[in-house]
Amino acid sequence: MDKQLYMVSLGPGDSELVTLKALKALQQCDAICIPTKSPDKSFTKSLTHTIVTRLMEEHGFTKPLLPIYTPMHFKVEDWQYQVDRLYQGFEQYESLSFVTLGDSAVYSTVYYLLDLIQAQRPSLYANTEVIAGVTSFSQASAKVKKPLCVGDSRFEIIPLLDKAVPTTTIYMRPKIGMDTDKITHSGSLYSFENMNYQGEQITPHKIPKVTKYMTLFIDFFQKDT
Numbered sequence: 001m002d003k004q005l006y007m008v009s010l011g012p013g014d015s016e017l018v019t020l021k022a023l024k025a026l027q028q029c030d031a032i033c034i035p036t037k038s039p040d041k042s043f044t045k046s047l048t049h050t051i052v053t054r055l056m057e058e059h060g061f062t063k064p065l066l067p068i069y070t071p072m073h074f075k076v077e078d079w080q081y082q083v084d085r086l087y088q089g090f091e092q093y094e095s096l097s098f099v100t101l102g103d104s105a106v107y108s109t110v111y112y113l114l115d116l117i118q119a120q121r122p123s124l125y126a127n128t129e130v131i132a133g134v135t136s137f138s139q140a141s142a143k144v145k146k147p148l149c150v151g152d153s154r155f156e157i158i159p160l161l162d163k164a165v166p167t168t169t170i171y172m173r174p175k176i177g178m179d180t181d182k183i184t185h186s187g188s189l190y191s192f193e194n195m196n197y198q199g200e201q202i203t204p205h206k207i208p209k210v211t212k213y214m215t216l217f218i219d220f221f222q223k224d225t
C-alpha cells in the first residue's frame with residue numbers, strides 16, 4: 001500500500017482552534033512527527049508538542065510521537081535531515097502526520113520539506129495532503145475584534161527582513177462578468193472557484209472571465225530555482 005503523509009497545521013496555540021480535519025488526520029495516522037528545536041530531541045521547547053499532547057488528552061487517543069530536530073537555520077541540509085527522518089518513520093509506519101504551527105501556507109517549514117519530497121519521492125508527494133489551519137494573524141485580529149480588511153481595504157504581510165522579497169498577491173471580491181485582463185501577475189497565477197462547494201474548479205492559470213461570486217486568484221511568488 002502507498003504511504004500517506006499529512007502536513008497538519010495546528011493553528012495559533014489554542015487546541016480549540018485546531019480544525020476537525022487536522023484532528024482526524026492526527027487520530028487516523030500511525031505516528032505523529034513533532035518538530036523540536038532541542039538537539040537532544042526532547043520536547044521541552046516544542047510548542048507543537050504541547051498542542052498535540054493536549055489534543056490526545058482531550059480527545060482520548062494516543063500515537064507514537066517521533067521527534068524531528070528542527071534548528072531553523074534555513075539550510076538545505078537541515079531540511080534534508082528532517083525529510084530523512086520522515087523517510088525513516090515510513091520504514092516502520094504506513095501513515096505519518098507532520099505538524100506545524102498556525103497555517104502551513106505562511107512561513108512554514110512544510111514547503112521546504114515538500115520541495116525535497118517532490119524531487120526525491122514523487123509518489124509520496126502525490127500521497128501527501130496539506131491541511132490548512134488558522135493563522136496567527138487571524139487569531140490576533142479576533143482577539144482584539146479588529147478586521148484585517150473590510151469594505152475597500154486590503155492587508156499586507158511583510159517579513160521583517162532588510163531586503164526586497166518576492167510577493168504573493170491574492171485577489172478577492174471580483175464582480176461577476178468581469179474580464180480578468182486587468183489582473184497582472186509576476187509569479188504563477190491560479191484561479192480558485194467555488195472551493196469546497198459544488199462545481200469547485202482550481203485552474204493553474206487565469207480564467208478569462210469571472211462567472212461565480214466565490215472566485216479568488218492567487219499570484220504565487222516566484223521561487224528561486
Ligand SMILES: C[S@@+](CC[C@H](N)C(=O)[O-])C[C@H]1O[C@@H](n2cnc3c(N)ncnc32)[C@H](O)[C@@H]1O
Nearest residue numbers: 012013101102103104106107108134135136137
Ligand atoms: C515562522 S512564522 C509561522 C507563522 C504561522 N505559520 C502562522 O500561520 O501564523 C512565525 C511568526 O509568526 C508570528 N506568530 C506565530 N504565532 C504567534 C503567536 N502565538 N503570537 C504572536 N505572533 C505569532 C510571529 O511573527 C512569528 O515570528
